Amino acid sequence: MSKQSAIKRKRKPTIILPIIAAMLVASLFYLGAEKRAEEVIRPMSVPFAAVQLNEHQQIREDHIKFKEVPASSVPPNAILDPALITGKYVSTKNTIPVNNMFMQEHLVEFEDIPSRIGMMLDDDRYGLTMRVDLEKSVANSLRDNMDVQVRFFTRNTPSGQAFEGVLEERIRILAVRDSTGEDVTGPINPSSAEEEEQAQRTRQRVPTVVVFDADDAQASYLLRAQELGELNILAVSETVEESLDPREDEVVSNAEEVKDFVDEETLTKELEKIEEETNADTGHGEKFMGNAVKLFIDAMTHHLESQFEAGDTFVTLSGEIVVYDEELDELRYFDSRERYLGSKYALQGMSEDEIDEHLNRLTGEDN
Structure with missing residues (x-):
């Protein structure tokens, strides 16, 4: 080889x-x-919008349909799990057209919507914004959807003496915000890099403003009250007792006994007797059972001469008359001017001739 x-x-x-x-x-x-x-x-099932979804619209199950599309056409920020879509809201300044995928940045929780207050209100209700006095309120304990009591205090009275009372026995807070307008109790959605910083910001948030769920009358009194004095917010029990007043039970019980053991004729006589006793006391009006704080606010903010009678008598905008009875040391109430003119209070400010003329006029009206 x-x-x-x-x-x-x-x-x-x-x-x-x-x-x-x-x-x-x-x-x-x-x-x-x-x-x-x-x-x-490879085809994959992806949720799409079955209808056009507008800004702040809540997404329901019937708003979602599924299509088989190539995996390459599905962007990484598309939501594939329908459970993460149903119940969410379309974010601010966004619209999801029909046949579009659901992107993460287009969906938010209800609490994340800055302008959600209007969405929480029923018809004829208002979101009333008011500042909180941290020193005189339970500000650090306030939270969204919490019922509170609002009390009024002022030294700005005609007598110069302090006046205090309950303005709103129970009113709901829609939102609690800090001085920058951010929700104090609302969630924050930080990126992973900012998580600790955002958590620190959350701890530093101080309640400064509350948004009340108020009707027209409540809004009017609250706005006028904060100009006349101080408003203090107090926490109230979250348990609402539904039991009847014991006196109401007694009334119901008595009514049933009367129905069972008294014939119709006897009952009619008893009712006539009660009516006579009631009418005999009409000269004194009725005991004022309204809200004294609201009456004070009305008296201090309605300065039109037509709203006042002589002396310590006040006429409301709806024609109701409230007068202070010095002898009884209480406020008396008349639901109309006609009832008031037939009372002793109307006669007290008249001369003898005016009284005679007034009585003659009343007698003539009765005839």
Whole structure:
């Protein structure tokens, strides 16, 4: 055997190995490319908007439909789980057109909507914004959807003496905000990089403003009250007792006994007797059972001469008359001017001639 043949036999394996390696690499590359191609064209079920969804609209199950689309056409921020879509709201200044996917940045929780107050109000209700006195209120305990009592205090009275009372026995807070207008109790959605910083901001938030759920009358009294004096917010029990007043139970019980044991004629006589006793006391009016704080606010803010009678008598805008009885040391109430003119209070400010003329006029009206 020649040296040349021996050299050729030794070099043959070194040529074959690279060829085999190249073939393996090519095969792996081909298989990987084929798998990636299959993944790209693989269909997947994706939730789409079945109807157009507008700003702040809540998404229901019937707003969602599913389509089979290639996986490559689904962006990374698309929401694939319908459970993460149902119940959410379309974010501010966004609309989701029909046949569009649901993107993460287009959906928010209800608490994340800055202008949600209007969405929480019923017809004829208002979101009334008022400042909180931290030193005189339970500001740090306030939270959204909490019932509170609002009390009024002032030294700005005609007598110069302090006046205090309950303005609103129970009123609901829609939102609690800090001095920048951000929700104190609302959630924050920070990115992972800002999580600690945002948590610190949350701890530093101080309740400064509350938004009340108020009707027209409540809004009017609250706005006038904060100009006349101070408003203090007090926490109230969250348990609302539904039991009847014991006196109401007694009335119901007595009524049932009368119904069972008294005939109709006797009952009629009893009712006539009660009516006579009631009418005999009409000269004194009725005991004032309204809100004294609201009466004070009305008296201090309605300065039109037509709203007042002489002395300590006040006429409301609806024609009701409230007068202070010095002898009884209490306020008396008349639901109309006619009833008041027939009372002793109307006669007290008249001369003898005026009284005679007044009585003659009343007698003539009765005839």
